[in-house]
Every structure is written in C-alpha cells, then in structure tokens.
Amino acid sequence: MSVLIHLSMFPTDKGTSVSPYVAKSIRIIRESGLPYKLGPMSTAIEGEWEEVMAVVERCFKALREQSDRIYMTVQMDYRAGAVNRIEGKIKSVEEKL
Numbered sequence: 189m190s191v192l193i194h195l196s197m198f199p200t201d202k203g204t205s206v207s208p209y210v211a212k213s214i215r216i217i218r219e220s221g222l223p224y225k226l227g228p229m230s231t232a233i234e235g236e237w238e239e240v241m242a243v244v245e246r247c248f249k250a251l252r253e254q255s256d257r258i259y260m261t262v263q264m265d266y267r268a269g270a271v272n273r274i275e276g277k278i279k280s281v282e283e284k285l
Contacts, residue, residue: 191237192273194263196230197247199255209254213247220246225274230261232274237266 197213198206214231217224220243222235233240244262251258267273 190235190267190270190273191240192232192234192265192267192270192277193240193244194227194230194232195244195247195260196262197244197251197258197260199251199257200259201255201257209251212250216246216250217243223272223274230263234272234274 195213197210199209202209214224214226217231217233220239222233222239222243224234225232233243235243248258248260265273270276
C-alpha cells in the first residue's frame with residue numbers, strides 16, 4: 189500500500205522557535221531511507237503504509253521525550269502501485285503550466 193503523507197509535528201510548550209525539534213524529526217525521517225521532501229510547513233514522506241507510519245511513530249516518541257504538548261497533523265494520499273509521487277505530482281502540474 190503506497191502512501192504519500194504530509195507530516196507537521198512540533199512542540200507547543202517550547203516557545204516560538206521550534207526548529208531544533210523539527211530537525212530531530214527530520215533526522216529520524218532521513219535515517220529511515222524513505223523518500224522525503226522538507227517544506228516550510230510540513231514534510232512529505234513516501235513509502236509503504238507500515239514504513240511511513242513507523243517513522244511517524246518514531247518522530248512522535250522522540251518529541252514526547254522532550255515535550256508535554258505536541259501539535260501534529262498528518263495528511264495522507266493512498267494510490268495503489270504508485271511510486272515517486274513526491275516529485276511526480278509536482279512535475280505533472282508543472283508540465284501543464
């Protein structure tokens with residue numbers, strides 16, 4: 189089951205600058221080996237359901253160790269048999285411009 193998610197996760201009890209906490213999640217995502225793309229408000233991650241959700245869980249558990257309150261949104265798109273959607277979806281739209 190191939191999924192493409194947008195993940196946004198950060199502590200709400202650590203002040204206005206949370207980039208060190210976001211960076212910790214990005215390290216976890218990078219180390220997973222899954223394709224990802226960091227954006228200004230969320231990170232896209234692509235892979236099989238189990239792999240992607242395991243990464244989300246690892247990010248949450250790591251952040252929970254340092255925070256008592258966490259904001260998280262996950263948007264997900266499932267498409268059977270699809271690959272390289274992080275780049276492919278963008279390219280498809282750009283070709284039509």
